[in-house]
Amino acid sequence: MKTLFFSAKPYDKISFNTHNSNPHLQLEYLETHLGPHIVNAVEDGTFAVCVFVNDRLTPEVIEVLAAKGVKVIALRCAGFNNVHLETAKKYGIRVCRVPAYSPEAVAEHAVAMLLTLNRKTHKAYNRVREQNFSLNGLLGFNLHGKTVGVVGTGKIGEAFCKIMMGFGCKVIAYDIVSDPELAAAGVSYCNFETLLQQSDIISLHCPLTPDNRYLINKANIAQMKKGVTIINTSRGALINTGDVIEGLKTGQIAYLGIDVYEQEEKLFFKDLSGSIIDDDAIQRLMSFPNVLVTGHQAFFTEEALKQIAVTTLSSITALANGEEPDAQRMLA
Incomplete structure (x- = not known):
């Protein structure tokens, strides 16, 4: 067989x-x-x-x-x-x-991306290796007390919510069906517009469907707090890449962490270190100092x-x- x-x-x-x-x-x-x-x-x-x-x-x-x-x-x-x-x-x-x-694998990677962007540990690592111990440019912010919006509270979203509550964050969530156990634990369910408007950090943990393709788009980005952080470890096409690039350029989006990308089948899981990548969008994203890209690594434990x-x-x-x-x- x-x-x-x-x-x-x-x-x-x-x-x-x-x-x-x-x-x-x-x-x-x-x-x-x-x-x-x-x-x-x-x-x-x-x-x-x-x-x-x-x-x-x-x-x-x-x-x-x-x-x-x-x-x-x-x-x-x-x-x-x-x-x-x-x-x-x-x-x-x-x-x-x-x-x-292991939903915790993906949830923990989302948190790792968030902390890396927030505290700039990737930059600090490279700087110290060059014997540069200056703190200039490494200023971060506390997660404690921030409002974290979680889109999708299945197994992975649930694990992420619990981790964020452990940091002392206020966790709000949007899903088609709410989880009464999560609500009892302190997660506040709200509509999508409210989540966009109130969240300091937004993390995507929902499947990709025809209805939510480009869930993060120009109109929705405009509703977010200026300086929002967005993390996506779910599916690349939840994000309109062009609109997110514009949001990064204007400062509406302060930080972006993505483990998935809409055109990733041409890139991810391959060693392209000796190649010319002709995908202008991913090249533009990787040029931003406040963007972290990993290659569909979140599940990999x-x-x-x-x-x-x-x-x-x-x-x-x-x-x-x-x-x-x-x-x-x-x-x-």
């Missing part, structure tokens, strides 16, 4: 091979992302394809997979905006995901990789045995 991995990195191979306890499950790996350019490389009779955030499962790609007999599309991530679910349902292909893999592998493999095995995995894992 063959499962073909796309966008596979060395750490994926190690993790999945280590945690594969099913002797009948044959794992093969390709480094390239899945898309129209490579889908015909899938051999007839392949049981499952395992994909990641930048693989593109368009209707055309899924049609080819169905013709080759693929029964399962296994996402080794939580988000699924890159899979055309209606086409998968049409051809009877089951789609599963990893709904929660030992605990998260183990959970991703164990959950994905158990879902594939269950479907192969005619069993239903946990309902939260299933999308189609």
Whole structure:
């Protein structure tokens, strides 16, 4: 029973091979992302394809997979905006995901980005290595007492809220459905406009949907406090990059931390240190001294990789045995 991995990195191979306890499950790996350019490389009779955030499962790609007999599309991530679910349902292909893999990993990375920007530790590190111990230009601000707006209070948003409350922040949140336990713990739910207007710091922890694409745009940025900090560890297209660049130029946005980027499939998970990057938007962002970019690193912990592998493999095995995995894992 063959499962073909796309966008596979060395750490994926190690993790999945280590945690594969099913002797009948044959794992093969390709480094390239899945898309129209490579889908015909899938051999007839392949049981499952395992994909990641930048693989593109368009209707055309899924049609080819169905013709080759693929029964399962296994996402080794939580988000699924890159899979055309209606086409998968049409051809009877089951789609599963990893709904929660160490949500603390992503939440803690969001906090790390916030603290790095706030206290300029990345600049201090480089400065001290050059024997420059001056504090000029390193002035930060206390998180204690600040209002932190959290967009999306699923598992990751919940973990982030709790960390921020531990810093002594006032935490307000916006979500389609409020979490009564978080509310009881001290998180104040409000509408999106109120969150924009009151937050000193805004952190995005929601999935990407057709309704919230470019959630952070020119009009919404104008409603924010001048000097706001924005952190995005969710999906790149939640932010309109051009509008954010304008907000940075005017000072409306004081700090920006992004672990995701709308065009990241051309950049992230690759060593481009010897290349000319022709993406003007990301180059412009990285030129700002008050912007921190990491390459979709938030999930990348030992605990998260183990959970991703164990959950994905158990879902594939269950479907192969005619069993239903946990309902939260299933999308189609």
